[in-house]
Amino acid sequence: MNEKILVVDDEESLRLSMKFKLKAAGFDVDVAEDGEVALEKLKNESYDVVLLDINMPRMSGIEALGLIRQRHPQTEAIMLTGFADFSTAIECLKTGARDYLVKPIDTTELVTRLRSLLRSRSSEKALHEVQQHYTAVFLHDMLEPLKKVQQVLDQAAGSTDTKERNKLLSDARTATGTMTRKIQDLLDASKASQENPEELAARIRTIRGNGV
Amino acid sequence: MSAQPPKTIQYVYHFRYNDGREKKFTVELDEQTLAVIRPDQADQPELPEWTRLKFSQCENCPLSDEVSHCPVAVNLARVVNAFRADVSYETSDITVETPQRTYVKNTTLQKGLSSIIGVYMVTSDCPILDKLRPMSRFHLPFATPVETFFRSISSYLTAQFLLMRQQKEPDWSLKKLIEIYKAINIVNRGMSQRLVKASQKDANVNALVILHSFGDGIGYFIESGLDEIEPMFAVYLNESNGEIRPSPSGLDAGEKPHAPAEDGRPESAST
Numbered sequence: 210m211n212e213k214i215l216v217v218d219d220e221e222s223l224r225l226s227m228k229f230k231l232k233a234a235g236f237d238v239d240v241a242e243d244g245e246v247a248l249e250k251l252k253n254e255s256y257d258v259v260l261l262d263i264n265m266p267r268m269s270g271i272e273a274l275g276l277i278r279q280r281h282p283q284t285e286a287i288m289l290t291g292f293a294d295f296s297t298a299i300e301c302l303k304t305g306a307r308d309y310l311v312k313p314i315d316t317t318e319l320v321t322r323l324r325s326l327l328r329s330r331s332s333e334k335a336l337h338e339v340q341q342h343y344t345a346v347f348l349h350d351m352l353e354p355l356k357k358v359q360q361v362l363d364q365a366a367g368s369t370d371t372k373e374r375n376k377l378l379s380d381a382r383t384a385t386g387t388m389t390r391k392i393q394d395l396l397d398a399s400k401a402s403q404e405n406p407e408e409l410a411a412r413i414r415t416i417r418g419n420g421v
Numbered sequence: 422m423s424a425q426p427p428k429t430i431q432y433v434y435h436f437r438y439n440d441g442r443e444k445k446f447t448v449e450l451d452e453q454t455l456a457v458i459r460p461d462q463a464d465q466p467e468l469p470e471w472t473r474l475k476f477s478q479c480e481n482c483p484l485s486d487e488v489s490h491c492p493v494a495v496n497l498a499r500v501v502n503a504f505r506a507d508v509s510y511e512t513s514d515i516t517v518e519t520p521q522r523t524y525v526k527n528t529t530l531q532k533g534l535s536s537i538i539g540v541y542m543v544t545s546d547c548p549i550l551d552k553l554r555p556m557s558r559f560h561l562p563f564a565t566p567v568e569t570f571f572r573s574i575s576s577y578l579t580a581q582f583l584l585m586r587q588q589k590e591p592d593w594s595l596k597k598l599i600e601i602y603k604a605i606n607i608v609n610r611g612m613s614q615r616l617v618k619a620s621q622k623d624a625n626v627n628a629l630v631i632l633h634s635f636g637d638g639i640g641y642f643i644e645s646g647l648d649e650i651e652p653m654f655a656v657y658l659n660e661s662n663g664e665i666r667p668s669p670s671g672l673d674a675g676e677k678p679h680a681p682a683e684d685g686r687p688e689s690a691s692t
Contacts, residue, residue: 219510219529220509220529220531220532220627220630220631220634221565221566222565222566222569222631222634222635222638223630223631223634225566225567225634225638226566226634226635226637226638226641227634229637229638229641229642229645229646230637230638230641232641232645233641233644233645264508264509264510264623264627265510266510290623291509291613291623291626291627291630292617292620292622292623292626292627293617312613312626312627312630312633313606313609313610313613313629313630313633313634313637315610316637
């Protein structure tokens, strides 16, 4: 299925030319003439990216951006302006825009930026899913050995035989050492595979396979 | 005996703001050459820095270094200065008087400005924009994108017919028209840099962005948009061996009529 783009601009000719260009590039495109109409459309339809003009009547693009990010956090936003200024660009990025383009916009550049945004968005989504899944699994993996360590330590505390107690403490130390290495491996894997969910999943599987 | 002054065409633009302010501009063209008639040098205010040819000169500018000022920028200087502090979406009552009729519309400044800036640009003697100059004779203020595409294609095809009549090679495929607009959009991009420099707010720049969007959209319109207006030409398309056989409703048999959309185009239109 094609990615869905919502173009929000108060000027008809710009909406139309964007629609032409983006459809030709393979996107599904819808248009809205201002922020209020865009918010109404977003209530009924899910969009991957909103292209949002900054200077619009009634509701400014930045105001609309704030509401879109608040109500539809899964929808990314790229801001468009004919009159670039640094402070507005910063404000847009702070409010949650992913990019900021100055009109007149070069078609190739727009399509490249959109594709790059959609690629990184899909990687982030997959990464988030992998992290969520494996966090739960890994916590479970850690809980059982921790319980065992606790049992061994309880046994050691109750033992009057020094030799037996030393053996139990040594077992507990070995087990916690293994757990510490695994947690460290997991942290390293997470850092090294920040943008690659498949690699992260593979490394976590390897770490888990080593046994605690 | 002194030479007769050239016959002229005038387009008078009158902007009436909601707060009572008014701005008026008269675009005067030579009826034969369609070149803009500039006031005498003595009446011209000093040209701003952004009109110099070397200031953000367009990548494809063919003018030699001997030319001191960009002709497009010079044509635009007065209008751009008048609207430098205006916001693009502010509305006003805009009246455009042409020799044949008067157009009145309450619309955004960017829309009105894009019309007058468009005429000034194509009549400036810029070698790139010159290709659109014939359209200035059939100026249509506040035109929709589809109207502009249609006028542009019609003007280009007229030129091709005239070429054919002169036993030259016409381009019926419209390929060169797309190339013309690609070159024009490089000019629009260069000009937008000048207008940013000349303005405090976005009305001027956004007016130019509207013109750029026409150039940007025409290739796509030729590729896919024309399909949508094709049914309007059924009377020609159904013609065979000189015999015209329009279908009863003007549509092909079995085709359902489209409900009109808000802007009068067929609802199925992707435009």
